[in-house]
Amino acid sequence: MADAAIGRHGHPRAPALMGAALAIGIVVSVGATRPSAASAPRSPHAFGVKCVLYARDAAYRQVSPPRTVRLSPRAQRAVEALGQFRFRARLWLADGRPGALTTEVSQRKPPRTLTREVFQFNSDVEPGNQFGGGHGFTGLRYTNSARGEFQHYCNRSAAP
Numbered sequence: 001m002a003d004a005a006i007g008r009h010g011h012p013r014a015p016a017l018m019g020a021a022l023a024i025g026i027v028v029s030v031g032a033t034r035p036s037a038a039s040a041p042r043s044p045h046a047f048g049v050k051c052v053l054y055a056r057d058a059a060y061r062q063v064s065p066p067r068t069v070r071l072s073p074r075a076q077r078a079v080e081a082l083g084q085f086r087f088r089a090r091l092w093l094a095d096g097r098p099g100a101l102t103t104e105v106s107q108r109k110p111p112r113t114l115t116r117e118v119f120q121f122n123s124d125v126e127p128g129n130q131f132g133g134g135h136g137f138t139g140l141r142y143t144n145s146a147r148g149e150f151q152h153y154c155n156r157s158a159a160p
Contacts, residue, residue: 047098047126047127047156047157047158048070048071048072048073048075048091048098048156048157048158049070049071049072049089049091049098049101049154049155049156049157050068050069050070050071050136050154050155050156050157051068051069051070051071051078051087051089051103051152051153051154052066052067052068052152052153052154053066053067053068053069053080053082053087053150053151053152054066054067054082054150054151054152055082055083055084055085055148055149055150055151056083056148056149057083057084057147057148058084058146058147058148060148060149063151064082064083067080067082069087069089070157071089071090071091071101072091073091073093073096073097073098076090076091076092076093077089077090077091078090081108082150083148083150084107084108084109084145084147084148085105085106085107085108085114085143085147085148085150086105086106086107086108087103087104087105087150087152088103088104088106089101089102089103089104089154090102098121099120099121100118100119100120100121101118101119101121101154102116102117102118102119103115103116103117103119103138103141103152103154104116104117105143105150105152107145107147109147114143114145114150115141115143117138117141119137119138119154126156127156128156134155135153135155136153136154136155136156137154137155137156138152138153138154138155139153140152140153141153
């Protein structure tokens, strides 16, 4: 390793772009490289997204009954309050079809954003529900705070 790549304490320096990438947040690309029968290309408005939400209080008692949020090219935004948490989702369109999904989990009191994620879709292929347990293309996501725990997952669904 060249001397210029060693920091003053003898540790390798991280590339300058690494810090910038971490500051942006989490971006997850969703989709397959080849269309299959389950994820074959369809018309631009053929699919929507369904997110299933759960919450627990700070004592981590039984999880709440599930709530469902549905998004489609016609209904691109949703906000749902559940327990001490608020869930926001937006379906972003690209050329008239879903191009990305953003999700945000915040606590209600005091208001504070806890997590924000972006799931990008392949423009040629619908997102595949790739995680076991029926947890869609996002997998089961956990968000913890001093006020409790929020869980959610999103999967492809038929557009209304």
